[in-house]
Amino acid sequence: MKPTVHDIAARAxxxxxxxxxxxxxxxxxxxxxxxxxxxxxxxxxxxxxxxxANLAKSRVYTFAFIIPANDNSFMIxxxxxxxxxxxxxxxxxxSIQLIDVPAFDAEALASALDAVRAEQMDGVAFVAIDHPxxxxxxxRLTESGLAAVTVVSDLMNSSRAHYAGIxxxxxxxxxxxxxxxFLGRRDGPIxxxxxxxxxxxxxxxxxxxxxxxxxxxxxxxxLPVVEGGDDPVxxxxxxxxxxxxxxxxxxIYSFGAGNRGLIRALAAxxxxxxPVTIAHELxxxxxxxxxxxxxxxxxxxxxxxxxxxxxxxxxxxADGAGVxxxxxxxxxxxxxxxxxx
Amino acid sequence: MKPTVHDIAARAxxxxxxxxxxxxxxxxxxxxxxxxxxxxxxxxxxxxxxxxANLAKSRVYTFAFIIPANDNSFMIxxxxxxxxxxxxxxxxxxSIQLIDVPAFDAEALASALDAVRAEQMDGVAFVAIDHPxxxxxxxRLTESGLAAVTVVSDLMNSSRAHYAGIxxxxxxxxxxxxxxxFLGRRDGPIxxxxxxxxxxxxxxxxxxxxxxxxxxxxxxxxLPVVEGGDDPVxxxxxxxxxxxxxxxxxxIYSFGAGNRGLIRALAAxxxxxxPVTIAHELxxxxxxxxxxxxxxxxxxxxxxxxxxxxxxxxxxxADGAGVxxxxxxxxxxxxxxxxxx
DNA sequence: CTGTTAGCGCATTCAC
DNA sequence: GTGAATGCGCTAACAG
Numbered sequence: 001m002k003p004t005v006h007d008i009a010a011r012a013x014x015x016x017x018x019x020x021x022x023x024x025x026x027x028x029x030x031x032x033x034x035x036x037x038x039x040x041x042x043x044x045x046x047x048x049x050x051x052x053a054n055l056a057k058s059r060v061y062t063f064a065f066i067i068p069a070n071d072n073s074f075m076i077x078x079x080x081x082x083x084x085x086x087x088x089x090x091x092x093x094x095s096i097q098l099i100d101v102p103a104f105d106a107e108a109l110a111s112a113l114d115a116v117r118a119e120q121m122d123g124v125a126f127v128a129i130d131h132p133x134x135x136x137x138x139x140r141l142t143e144s145g146l147a148a149v150t151v152v153s154d155l156m157n158s159s160r161a162h163y164a165g166i167x168x169x170x171x172x173x174x175x176x177x178x179x180x181x182f183l184g185r186r187d188g189p190i191x192x193x194x195x196x197x198x199x200x201x202x203x204x205x206x207x208x209x210x211x212x213x214x215x216x217x218x219x220x221x222x223l224p225v226v227e228g229g230d231d232p233v234x235x236x237x238x239x240x241x242x243x244x245x246x247x248x249x250x251x252i253y254s255f256g257a258g259n260r261g262l263i264r265a266l267a268a269x270x271x272x273x274x275p276v277t278i279a280h281e282l283x284x285x286x287x288x289x290x291x292x293x294x295x296x297x298x299x300x301x302x303x304x305x306x307x308x309x310x311x312x313x314x315x316x317x318a319d320g321a322g323v324x325x326x327x328x329x330x331x332x333x334x335x336x337x338x339x340x341x
Numbered sequence: 342m343k344p345t346v347h348d349i350a351a352r353a354x355x356x357x358x359x360x361x362x363x364x365x366x367x368x369x370x371x372x373x374x375x376x377x378x379x380x381x382x383x384x385x386x387x388x389x390x391x392x393x394a395n396l397a398k399s400r401v402y403t404f405a406f407i408i409p410a411n412d413n414s415f416m417i418x419x420x421x422x423x424x425x426x427x428x429x430x431x432x433x434x435x436s437i438q439l440i441d442v443p444a445f446d447a448e449a450l451a452s453a454l455d456a457v458r459a460e461q462m463d464g465v466a467f468v469a470i471d472h473p474x475x476x477x478x479x480x481r482l483t484e485s486g487l488a489a490v491t492v493v494s495d496l497m498n499s500s501r502a503h504y505a506g507i508x509x510x511x512x513x514x515x516x517x518x519x520x521x522x523f524l525g526r527r528d529g530p531i532x533x534x535x536x537x538x539x540x541x542x543x544x545x546x547x548x549x550x551x552x553x554x555x556x557x558x559x560x561x562x563x564l565p566v567v568e569g570g571d572d573p574v575x576x577x578x579x580x581x582x583x584x585x586x587x588x589x590x591x592x593i594y595s596f597g598a599g600n601r602g603l604i605r606a607l608a609a610x611x612x613x614x615x616p617v618t619i620a621h622e623l624x625x626x627x628x629x630x631x632x633x634x635x636x637x638x639x640x641x642x643x644x645x646x647x648x649x650x651x652x653x654x655x656x657x658x659a660d661g662a663g664v665x666x667x668x669x670x671x672x673x674x675x676x677x678x679x680x681x682x
Numbered sequence: 683c684t685g686t687t688a689g690c691g692c693a694t695t696c697a698c
Numbered sequence: 699g700t701g702a703a704t705g706c707g708c709t710a711a712c713a714g
Binding site for chain 1 (some may be wrong): 377388390391393395396422425426429432434511514515517518519522523525527528549553562599636645646649662665667668670672673674675676678679682
Binding site (some may be wrong): 014015016017019028029030033051054055056057058197 | 699701702705706707708709
């Protein structure tokens with residue numbers, strides 16, 4: 001049988017209350033007593049039963065998710081996953097509060113973080129924006145003992161406990177390899193379509209893409225990157241324009257949102273002159289395009305996995321427990337028509 | 342506050358014991374009393390606190406994993422994942438027993454299943470072999486109220502509660518698309534290398550592969566499949582032989598184990614005549630080969646995910662709870678050099 | 683058939 | 699500083 005607090009108390013010759021004080025690092029125990037208890041814990045290999053502890057405390061974990069009020073399919077999907085996970089999480093006594101902030105608004109994000117700090121929650125997950133205001137708010141947060149994890153977009157060299165998202169540099173590199181190899185000997189330039197180069201993720205994807213292209217496919221011409229602002233209408237216009245300017249257009253790497261516009265532009269290409277296209281995020285739009293043959297591959301980050309991972313990590317931090325590292329690594333999923341879920 | 346058994350008892354005008362009897366479907370309650378309790382449960386929206394219940398019962402979930410004593414890297418990795426998950430699972434009061442059976446031995450598997458049944462465990466996960474003896478043992482198992490899930494290899498139209506593994510037909514189709522597109526206009530036949538066509542998984546992969554190849558790349562010649570028996574030595578000999586017989590060999594799809602032999606054979610190819618190669622399962626061998634450029638893509642099933650998924654499903658069944666469906670779907674991972682974890 | 687009671691492993695008042 | 703007692707939500711004897 002696993003040792004309990006009773007066993008520890010007996011072994012150390014003290015009462016339950018004292019054991020509890022030591023275990024939870026509370027004051028009011030003389031050093032020699034504390035050492036006796038710690039020795040007993042080590043000798044018996046005691047590990048506290050978190051479930052029982054939570055029951056006794058009637059503990060409810062309260063986590064906040066700060067999500068940009070962005071209306072693209074990916075963010076909508078993320079919200080959906082969060083909602084779906086809520087009931088599942090409730091069974092584990094964890095309650096999740098969803099906080100909306102305007103998209104791309106560092107100031108709003110920073111004050112949302114401060115608000116969370118004021119509410120004394122157990123942890124917070126947020127889609128990061130790399131901005132001094134956000135960084136400062138994050139530091140304040142972690143200094144108050146709150147666990148913070150970034151989701152989808154990271155904040156390097158900060159005090160966040162974890163990042164639940166993909167390596168965007170690697171994603172760009174993957175796209176380049178796939179596109180280069182799918183194109184084979186087919187001539188023609190490649191058009192990179194960003195959402196916004198203001199965003200760290202997109203910059204990283206582009207950087208990875210360019211680097212592999214130069215390295216592995218040096219003869220391939222890369223057109224100047226265009227920014228669609230994650231807006232279908234603008235994306236459609238930009239792609240159509242590029243098609244007109246470069247009749248030989250052979251490939252497209254779309255690494256922002258607004259893929260609805262991309263698909264519309266692609267549908268206008270003449271048969272057989274269809275550029276090889278790779279896009280990001282599996283949504284109803286990209287899924288349909290993949291099946292229809294308009295898109296050749298989709299790189300995806302699993303929003304559900306990201307949400308669940310963030311919660312697991314937050315809970316582990318709150319319990320002072322460890323995580324299964326491999327389980328928390330978010331993969332760069334490659335979807336072709338054939339391996340669609 | 343969430344309602345507790347006390348609230349139900351008060352609302353229904355009965356005692357805790359009676360509530361408990363109804364909740365757990367135990368006999369000894371008159372129909373009208375039972376209905377009163379059920380009404381109270383429904384009205385208050387009561388859901389029982391599984392953690393508290395387990396604490397009261399001192400419940401320990403006991404699950405068995407029946408794994409073939411196969412010494413290929415994938416199975417070794419699977420064992421490793423199982424081991425890694427054990428400590429994590431122990432925190433949730435779940436104990437996992439690992440049972441070895443000789444590989445490809447239906448009779449041994451069937452008696453292992455019977456042994457598990459005799460031991461009154463809570464659930465069992467096993468790598469299935471499609472054989473009448475196994476099917477019968479499985480039926481006996483589930484009829485005794487045990488939950489069973491298949492891992493890696495499924496048993497269709499059986500009473501298993503869940504399959505934690507990939508769609509092998511889709512995997513074969515994915516391989517064909519990737520290989521066909523990577524080859525582009527390069528001439529030459531493709532060699533399919535199986536482990537054993539006795540195994541359902543391998544048959545399915547081949548079937549999917551052939552079907553897409555005929556459909557999408559009808560001009561491509563597919564050589565007769567060779568069976569390496571998951572043995573590196575035999576695989577090396579077979580691939581070398583094929584290379585000698587077909588100097589123009591352009592592609593290889595290896596969908597069994599023994600990839601160490603495949604890599605050795607590939608290393609002997611002259612520069613620039615290297616066939617485009619796709620293999621299964623990311624191991625230290627295939628990872629190194631991917632990085633070295635000997636292999637072009639690896640299709641993978643995440644053994645850690647499969648193990649954790651099997652455990653989650655088994656636990657959910659034992660609790661009579663539901664699962665997050667999307668979380669339990671095992672993806673066909675595509676790994677290129679660029680998106681290696 | 684139904685109710686009372688004592689715990690599961692831990693945390694938290696309150697006395698001493 | 700330390701200890702005894704009570705309860706978290708639920709189950710499982712044992713009575714009645």
